[in-house]
Amino acid sequence: MSADLAVPEPLIRASGVDLRLGRTQILSHVDMTVGRGEIVTLVGPNGAGKSCLVRIILGLLAPSAGEVWRQPGLRVGYLPQHLSIDPVLPITVRRLLALAGPGAAGKIQAVLTEVGADTLAGRAVQDLSGGEFQRVMLARALLRDPDLLVLDEPLRGIDLGGQLALYDLIGRLRRDRGIGVLMVSHDLHIVMAATDRVVCLNHHVCCSGAPEAVSRSPEYAALFGDAAARQLAVYAHRHDHSHDLHGHVIEHAHTTEERP
Amino acid sequence: MIEDFLVRALVAGVGVAAVAAPLGCFVVWRRMAYFGATLAHSALLGVALGLVLGFDAMLGVAVSSVAVTLIVVAFQRQVLIGGDTLLGILAHSGLAFGLVALSFLRGVRVDLMAYLFGDVLAVTATEIAWIYGGGVLVLATLAIIWRPLLALTIHEELARAEGVPALRVQIAFMLTLAVAVAIAMKVVGVLLIISLLIIPAAAVRGLSRTPEQMAVLAAAAGALSVVGGLLASLRWDTPSGPSIVVAATVVFALGLAAGTLRRTAQS
Numbered sequence: 001m002s003a004d005l006a007v008p009e010p011l012i013r014a015s016g017v018d019l020r021l022g023r024t025q026i027l028s029h030v031d032m033t034v035g036r037g038e039i040v041t042l043v044g045p046n047g048a049g050k051s052c053l054v055r056i057i058l059g060l061l062a063p064s065a066g067e068v069w070r071q072p073g074l075r076v077g078y079l080p081q082h083l084s085i086d087p088v089l090p091i092t093v094r095r096l097l098a099l100a101g102p103g104a105a106g107k108i109q110a111v112l113t114e115v116g117a118d119t120l121a122g123r124a125v126q127d128l129s130g131g132e133f134q135r136v137m138l139a140r141a142l143l144r145d146p147d148l149l150v151l152d153e154p155l156r157g158i159d160l161g162g163q164l165a166l167y168d169l170i171g172r173l174r175r176d177r178g179i180g181v182l183m184v185s186h187d188l189h190i191v192m193a194a195t196d197r198v199v200c201l202n203h204h205v206c207c208s209g210a211p212e213a214v215s216r217s218p219e220y221a222a223l224f225g226d227a228a229a230r231q232l233a234v235y236a237h238r239h240d241h242s243h244d245l246h247g248h249v250i251e252h253a254h255t256t257e258e259r260p
Numbered sequence: 261m262i263e264d265f266l267v268r269a270l271v272a273g274v275g276v277a278a279v280a281a282p283l284g285c286f287v288v289w290r291r292m293a294y295f296g297a298t299l300a301h302s303a304l305l306g307v308a309l310g311l312v313l314g315f316d317a318m319l320g321v322a323v324s325s326v327a328v329t330l331i332v333v334a335f336q337r338q339v340l341i342g343g344d345t346l347l348g349i350l351a352h353s354g355l356a357f358g359l360v361a362l363s364f365l366r367g368v369r370v371d372l373m374a375y376l377f378g379d380v381l382a383v384t385a386t387e388i389a390w391i392y393g394g395g396v397l398v399l400a401t402l403a404i405i406w407r408p409l410l411a412l413t414i415h416e417e418l419a420r421a422e423g424v425p426a427l428r429v430q431i432a433f434m435l436t437l438a439v440a441v442a443i444a445m446k447v448v449g450v451l452l453i454i455s456l457l458i459i460p461a462a463a464v465r466g467l468s469r470t471p472e473q474m475a476v477l478a479a480a481a482g483a484l485s486v487v488g489g490l491l492a493s494l495r496w497d498t499p500s501g502p503s504i505v506v507a508a509t510v511v512f513a514l515g516l517a518a519g520t521l522r523r524t525a526q527s
Contacts, residue, residue: 088465
C-alpha cells in the first residue's frame with residue numbers, strides 16, 4: 001500500500017505471527033509495527049482475531065509461531081475490552097489511580113485534568129458513566145507514563161459525542177506526549193478518520209496503510225462492502241468540520257462475543 | 261472477676277477474627293467463598309492426619325489446606341472438570357475421608373464436635389501462641405501481596421499486561437488462606453470457618469469507600485462478633501462457635517442496615 005515517508009522509531013513489531021487454538025486458525029502470518037508518535041488502528045469484522053493479536057502483542061498470549069519484538073524497557077498502558085469493576089469491591093477513583101504504580105499518587109489530579117475528568121477523583125468507580133469510566137481508565141494508563149497505549153475497543157458503549165471527544169483526546173495525547181497508540185475497532189468510521197495507519201485484519205492482514213488508501217483498496221471493499229467504504233469517506237469528511245454531534249447513541253449491531 | 265478461660269477465649273477469638281476478616285475481604289471480592297468452604301471442609305482430613313501421625317491438629321489442617329490449594333492450582337490448566345465441581349469433590353471427599361480416618365482411631369477419644377464446631381473456651385496458652393504466630397505470618401504476607409493482589413482483583417488481564425506475576429501472587433494468597441483456616445479452626449470449627457472470613461467483610465461493604473477501609477472495618481466487625489458471641493454463649497450457656505457465627509450474622513444485618521441508611525441519606 002502507500003509507502004510511509006518518515007518511518008517512526010518502532011516500539012513493537014510482530015513478525016509472522018500465527019495463532020491456532022484447537023483446530024481453529026485464528027491468525028496466520030501477521031506482520032505489524034507500531035512506532036512512536038503513531039496512531040495505528042486495527043479494524044476487522046467480529047471474530048477476525050483482533051483481540052487475540054492485541055493480547056499476543058501485550059505478551060498475554062503466546063503465538064503458535066512467529067515472534068513479537070518490544071523495544072527494551074517499553075512501558076505499555078492498556079485499556080482492555082469489556083472493562084468493568086465488580087461492585088463488591090469498594091473503590092474510589094483516587095484510590096484506583098493511586099494503585100497504577102509507584103509515584104502515581106502525586107500526579108493524579110494533573111492526569112485527571114489532562115483527560116478532562118478532574119471532578120471525578122472522589123467518586124466511587126462503580127457510579128461513573130461509561131464515558132467517565134473510560135476517561136478514568138485512560139488516566140490510569142497515562143499515570144504509568146507509557147511509551148505505547150493499547151486501546152481495545154475504547155469507544156464501545158459511548159455516545160457519538162463522547163467518541164469524538166475521546167478521539168480528540170487520544171490525538172492530543174499522541175501529540176503532547178509523543179506516545180504510540182494501537183487501537184482496535186470494528187467501528188470503521190470515526191476511527192479511521194483519526195488514525196495514521198489502518199491495518200485491516202481478517203485472520204490475516206488483508207491490507208494496511210493510510211486510511212484513504214485502505215478505504216479505496218479492493219480488499220477493504222471485499223471485507224466490509226462497497227457501502228461501508230463509501231460511508232467511510234463521508235464520515236472522514238464530516239469529522240473534519242463538525243464536533244457537535246451530541247446526543248446520538250451508536251448501536252452495536254452485533255451481539256456475539258469475540259473470542260477472549 | 262473475669263475467668264481465665266474467658267480471657268484466653270477472647271484473646272484467641274479476637275486474634276483470629278482480626279486476621280480472618282481482611283483476608284475474607286479478598287475472598288468476597290474475588291468471589292472465592294466456595295474455595296474457602298472447600299479448605300474448611302477438607303480440614304477435617306488434616307485433623308485426622310494430625311491425630312494419626314501424632315502431631316498437632318492445627319499443623320495437620322495447614323498441611324491438608326496446602327494440598328487442596330495445590331490440587332486446585334494444578335487443575336486450573338484443564339477444562340474438562342469445572343472449577344466448582346472440583347471444589348465440591350475436594351470439599352466433601354476431604355470431609356468424608358477425615359470422618360472415615362477418625363473412625364479407625366480406636367482407643368483415642370476424639371471430640372469430633374470440637375473440631376467441627378470449635379471449642380474456643382478450651383483454648384490453651386500454647387494454642388494462642390500458634391494462633392498469634394500464624395496470624396502475624398498471614399497479615400505480613402497479605403501486606404506484601406496487597407497491591408499486586410488488589411490489581412489482579414480489579415482486572416486480572418490488565419494487571420498481567422502491566423507485569424504483575426499473577427500465578428505467584430494467587431498461590432501466595434491461597435496459601436495464606438490455608439494458614440488462616442488452620443488457626444481459625446480452634447475458634448469456630450471447620451464447618452463454620454468460612455463465616456469468620458466472609459460475614460464481617462460482607463457486613464461492612466456498604467460502609468466502605470476504599471478496599472483498605474473495608475479491610476479495617478471488617479476486622480473490627482469480626483472482633484465485635486467474637487466478643488458478642490462469647491459473652492452470649494456464657495450468658496445463655498450456648499455452644500461458643502455457633503454463638504460467634506450468630507453474633508456475626510447480627511453484625512452483618514446491622515451493617516447492611518447502616519449502609520442502606522447512609523446511602524439513602526446521601527441521595
